[in-house]
Amino acid sequence: MLVEHFNSHVRYGAAMALGIACAGTGYKEAVSLLEPLLSAKENYVRQGAVIALSFIYVQQTDVSCxxxxxFRKQLTKMTTEKGEDSMAKFGAIIAQGILDIGGRNMTIALHNRSGTTDMGGVVGMMxxxxxxxxxxxxxxxxLACKPTCLIALTKDLQMPKIEFKCNARASLFAYPPPLESKKKEEHEKVETAVLSITHKKKPVKKGGEEKMEVDEEPKPAKDEEKKATLPAFMCSASSRKAVPDNEPPTHTIENPARVVRLQLKTLSMMENSRYKPVKSVTYGGIIMLLDKTPDQKAELVVQVSAMDNQQTEVQQAVAGGTxxxxxxxxxxxxxxxxxxxxxY
Known part of the structure; x- marks a missing residue:
């Protein structure tokens, strides 16, 4: 394998080629080949490994991959550590941007939806x-980024209110959870140890009732108390596995929607739908619809005009004193x- 070649430059090139070929797929075989390169001696090999892995992990969740x-935690560690090499740190910064490219609404692809080569994407990647x-x-x-969306339009180029059925769990294609800021750990007060010799020095009060020594029940830790009150999705990963998964096997998405590449093959039209797609919705992108009942008034998606945005900017400027x-x-x-x- 070229990723195990003795020449470090060959390993770098093999890593980048593997990342481009498997971009957005989350292939476990490709990940297993690239992970050993993260601990390579050469800084530019580690740089290529993190960038190649970011290509593969685009729009992947903890459920699918x-x-x-x-990997996200490792990138954060590489960018914040002082002892990390500058080249590897620069690669980690680029990898973080690729993972969240387009607001996590885009993927890396060198071909169009029809399967033909996208020359602009190829040149941009080169x-x-x-x-x-x-x-x-x-x-x-x-230039190599493609939006992952599904937009259904009528013959008048209007977006009707319509739902699509996705035959998969919603968590499989959901947005990654936001990063949580570190909370300050509350240190519990520890009682000072009392030596037996101090009891002898202290005079015992007359008439004082001696209390029976009883083992106190251990109080639950603060973290356990929080877990009992918080909903299931806010608990740690270990506690989530113990909770039975009651997520439905299917869900619906509204028009327009964010649809990742792996989600397209699970899409279908709802039963008794008013509209019929000209081509299968599994293609994604812009889909033209045929109205089965054109005599009835269609319910359209409310669109925000550019004038409304301009008025909002004017109001914000007036509020700011400009x-x-x-x-x-x-x-x-x-x-x-x-x-x-x-x-230059």
């Missing part, structure tokens, strides 16, 4: 691979300019 949480020469080439990875003319023309983009890479 249990090692995602550990330029991104040259970030070792110039760090400003990292944003070219955005003046903003709503009738002012929009700002024009910067004029085109030429750049010569030889100057």
């Amino acid at each position: 249990p090692k995602v949480g550990e 330029v991104f691979q040259q970030f070792w020469y110039w760090h400003s080439m990292v944003p070219f990875i955005s 003046t903003l003319d709503p009738a002012a023309p929009e700002k024009q983009p910067h004029s085109a300019f030429e750049i010569d890479l030889k100057d």
Whole structure:
């Protein structure tokens, strides 16, 4: 295997090729090949390993790929440790951005939904691979990103209110849980040990009733008390496994929806639906619908106009004490300019 080659540059290239080929799949075999490279001697090999693993872990959850949480913690450790090499730390920062690319609503793909090669994505990935020469080439990875969504439209290009059935559990494709800030540990007060010699020195009160020594019941720890009052989803991972899973095997999603690549094959139309898709909903993206009852009024998704957003900006500006003319023309983009890479 090239990932076990004696030449470190070959191992780096094999890791990146494996990550690109298995992007967004979560293949366990590919992960098992890349994990040993995280402890390589060469800093650039570790850099390539974390970037390649981030390609594979895109839009993966702890349910579909249990090692995602550990990988995120490892990236945080690499970026915060002072003793970590700068090249490996830079790779960990890029990997964190790839994991959350597009607000976790996009994936890495070099082909279109129809299966044809996307030349823009291929060029973007190729330029991104040259970030070792110039760090400003990292944003070219955005050309290889594809939105993972499902948008159903009518013949008038309107979004009707419609639901789709997903024949899988909702937690399998849910957003990763947000990072929790570390809480300060409350140290319990410990009673000072009383030596037997001190009892002899202290005079015993006359007429005092001697209490019988009784073993006190152990008080539950604070963490256990919190677990008893908190809902199941807020407990630790070990306690969640003990709780029986009552999650339904299917769920519904509304139009428009975030649909990851692995979720597409589980989608289907609801029974007795008013609309019929022109092509299967398993393709994802924009799906055109045929209305079976065009005489009836369709219920559409409420859309927010750009004017409403502009009025909101004006209100925020007035509240901040600044003046903003709503009738002012929009700002024009910067004029085109030429750049010569030889100057850099």
